[in-house]
Amino acid sequence: xxxxxxxxxxxxxxxxxxxxxxxxxxxxxxxxxxxxxxxxxxxxxxxxxxxxxxxxxxxxxxxxxxxxxxxxxxxxxxxxxxxxxxxxxxxxxxxxxxxxxxxxxxxxxxxxxxxxxxxxxxxxxxxxxxxxxxxxxxxxxxxxxxxxxxxxxxxxxxxxxxxxxxxxxxxxxxxxxxxxxxxxxxxxxxxxxxxxxxxxxxxxxxxxxxxxxxxxxxxxxxxxxxxxxxxxxxxxxxxxxxxxxxxxxxxxxxxxxxxxxxxxxxxxxxxxxxxxxxxxxxxxxxxxxxxxxxxxxxxxxxxxxxxxxxxxxxxxxxxxxxxxxxxxxxxxxx
Amino acid sequence: xxxxxxxxxxxxxxxxxxxxxxxxxxxxxxxxxxxxxxxxxxxxxxxxxxxxxxxxxxxxxxxxxxxxxxxxxxxxxxxxxxxxxxxxxxxxxxxxxxxxxxxxxxxxxxxxxxxxxxxxxxxxxxxxxxxxxxxxxxxxxxxxxxxxxxxxx
Numbered sequence: 087x088x089x090x091x092x093x094x095x096x097x098x099x100x101x102x103x104x105x106x107x108x109x110x111x112x113x114x115x116x117x118x119x120x121x122x123x124x125x126x127x128x129x130x131x132x133x134x135x136x137x138x139x140x141x142x143x144x145x146x147x148x149x150x151x152x153x154x155x156x157x158x159x160x161x162x163x164x165x166x167x168x169x170x171x172x173x174x175x176x177x178x179x180x181x182x183x184x185x186x187x188x189x190x191x192x193x194x195x196x197x198x199x200x201x202x203x204x205x206x207x208x209x210x211x212x213x214x215x216x217x218x219x220x221x222x223x224x225x226x227x228x229x230x231x232x233x234x235x236x237x238x239x240x241x242x243x244x245x246x247x248x249x250x251x252x253x254x255x256x257x258x259x260x261x262x263x264x265x266x267x268x269x270x271x272x273x274x275x276x277x278x279x280x281x282x283x284x285x286x287x288x289x290x291x292x293x294x295x296x297x298x299x300x301x302x303x304x305x306x307x308x309x310x311x312x313x314x315x316x317x318x319x320x321x322x323x324x325x326x327x328x329x330x331x332x333x334x335x336x337x338x339x340x341x342x343x344x345x346x347x348x349x350x351x352x353x354x355x356x357x358x359x360x361x362x363x364x365x366x367x368x369x370x371x372x373x374x375x376x377x378x379x380x381x382x383x384x385x386x387x388x389x390x391x392x393x394x395x396x397x398x399x400x401x402x403x404x405x406x407x408x409x410x411x412x413x414x415x416x417x418x419x420x
Numbered sequence: 421x422x423x424x425x426x427x428x429x430x431x432x433x434x435x436x437x438x439x440x441x442x443x444x445x446x447x448x449x450x451x452x453x454x455x456x457x458x459x460x461x462x463x464x465x466x467x468x469x470x471x472x473x474x475x476x477x478x479x480x481x482x483x484x485x486x487x488x489x490x491x492x493x494x495x496x497x498x499x500x501x502x503x504x505x506x507x508x509x510x511x512x513x514x515x516x517x518x519x520x521x522x523x524x525x526x527x528x529x530x531x532x533x534x535x536x537x538x539x540x541x542x543x544x545x546x547x548x549x550x551x552x553x554x555x556x557x558x559x560x561x562x563x564x565x566x567x568x569x570x571x572x573x
Contacts, residue, residue, distance in 0.1 A: 262435045269443055284438070291434045298428025 139194040146198040150205055157213075166217050174210025177203045181237075185245055193309060197249040204238060204253040224268045231261035248313040252320070255295070262288060282332040289328025296321035297358065323362045326351055330370040334377070341381075344374060356414040364415060368407035372400050453549040455516045455542055458488050459509075460501060460569040461554075483569065488542075492553040506570030516544045518551065518568055540566060 099105045153172050156164070164172070184199035211230060215222055235257035242250035266284050300318035330351060333344050348371045355364035379392050387395070462481040483501060484493045511517050520540055540554040554566075 258435075262439065265439050266442070269439070269446055280442075287438050288435055291431045294427045294431030294434065296431075298425060298431055 142194045142198040146201050149202055153206060157209075169213050169217075170210060173206050173213050177205075177207035177210050181207070181241065184247070185241055188245070190307065190310075193247070196245065197247050200238075200241065200247060200249055200253070204234075204256075207237075208234060224264055227264040228261060228268060231257050231264055235261055248310070248317055251299070251317055255292070255321070259288060279336070282336055285332035286329045289325040289330075289332070292321045292325030292328065293354070293358075296325065319360065319362055322358065322360045323366060326363045326366045330366065334370060334374060341374075341378060348374060352410065356410060359415050361411055361415050364407055364411050368403055371403050375399050375403070449547040450549040452547045453516075453542065453544065455488050455512060455544075456514055457507075457512045457516075457571045457573070459486050459512070459518065459571045460484070460496070460504065460506065461486060461518075462567045462569060481567075485572075486551070486553060490553075491551065501569065504570075505573045507573050508570045509568055512571040513573060514544075516542050518542050518554075518566075520566065 096105075153176065156172055157169060161169070180199040181203035184196040184203065187196040187199070208230070212222065215226065220226065235254055238250050238253040238257060241247070242254050263281075263284070266280065270280055296318045300314045300321075330348065333340070333347055336344070348367055351363060351367035351370070355361070355367060376396055379396050384392055460483060462483050481498075483496050483498055485496050486493050507513055509517075518540060540551045541548045542551055543549075
């Protein structure tokens with residue numbers, strides 16, 4: 087049998103499902119020895135790995151809650167050194183440790199460490215600034231957020247841990263809003279128009295980043311791929327909520343344009359094959375219809391008729407969302 | 421370059437470009453504002469209630485000198501005003517005016533204004549600059565409480 091024939095034969099067997107990629111890897115690893123394809127031998131291994139990962143995640147949650155309670159209950163007793171040690175100290179140690187754990191078998195552990203670090207480090211910096219009576223104004227916000235974005239962006243570049251993309255994006259978003267607040271000389275809490283437009287734009291940026299970064303990777307590692315898909319979905323959802331949430335609150339003439347944006351979200355959900363995006367778009371379409379009905383048609387048709395019409399439209403949108411999701415997203419993504 | 425890479429670059433660049441554009445839109449016009457003359461103004465600190473003296477005639481006001489170079493206000497006594505040679509205005513000798521305004525910023529004007537940036541501005545033509553020294557506690561200043569006494573020549 088020629089080499090090409092052998093390859094074609096193997097391809098056929100893979101496509102028919104008789105052998106898997108892991109069987110091939112097993113053959114090459116064992117140097118042509120016995121095929122390590124018994125599912126039974128893998129299941130306990132995977133189960134123990136999953137159990138370990140769950141313990142890591144629970145550990146992260148417990149550690150963070152523990153630190154917060156420790157600081158809150160013993161703020162005065164532990165003193166300045168203690169406060170810095172449990173926040174910035176642990177943040178720094180976990181950051182360095184996570185960077186040093188490079189092997190793929192420590193993926194969850196290193197990401198757990200990075201999570202602890204990303205939560206405790208900003209807390210530690212605020213504690214430090216508070217100790218030195220430094221007013222946390224908008225300039226401090228800008229410096230802090232950019233600094234943290236660079237630190238965690240560097241860790242992302244070095245370690246390629248997926249969780250770091252979330253932290254880098256989060257700190258960059260903080261920097262983005264701090265810059266806008268600085269330029270317009272406004273507080274974060276003011277519901278000004280510029281914040282709404284800025285939020286819509288950052289939402290669009292999230293969607294583009296998610297599409298760009300998480301669609302172009304040939305990812306051989308299943309666990310890595312799973313994480314990337316999860317982060318992609320988080321960014322798609324946050325982006326859609328940001329665009330539609332800020333857009334619905336603009337009002338005026340934009341109410342008309344907003345309808346087109348909602349339908350663009352429906353189209354994007356099909357294009358990107360993303361169920362969460364279509365569900366969010368459906369919720370916002372229903373909200374917008376109710377808003378427009380109460381704003382423009384309530385006086386002319388009255389409450390009862392408005393409720394009946396709105397009820398039917400809501401049912402229609404609900405079914406449309408379900409249909410599009412089933413027909414164009416779930417089926418095609420199989 | 422792959423399509424995905426382009427979207428990634430656009431996604432990262434979009435917020436940065438947005439910040440650069442709004443910075444330019446806000447800061448560029450104010451760069452052409454370069455007034456030279458300080459001015460004296462009065463503020464009715466008690467807003468709606470005029471303070472009268474013991475003769476029940478004179479309305480007491482608080483007077484300030486606005487240092488245009490440093491963007492600061494300094495309280496002065498009414499007797500000190502006579503020491504200065506004043507141009508009553510309302511425009512300064514170099515053509516600037518001070519007025520209460522709303523913060524409609526360039527391209528965002530069509531989308532509404534930013535109410536917490538309302539305050540006093542110095543302007544010439546279409547360009548204007550917020551008078552930082554006149555708006556430290558905006559809530560106490562409202563349109564109408566400000567009165568320009570004159571530009572110091």
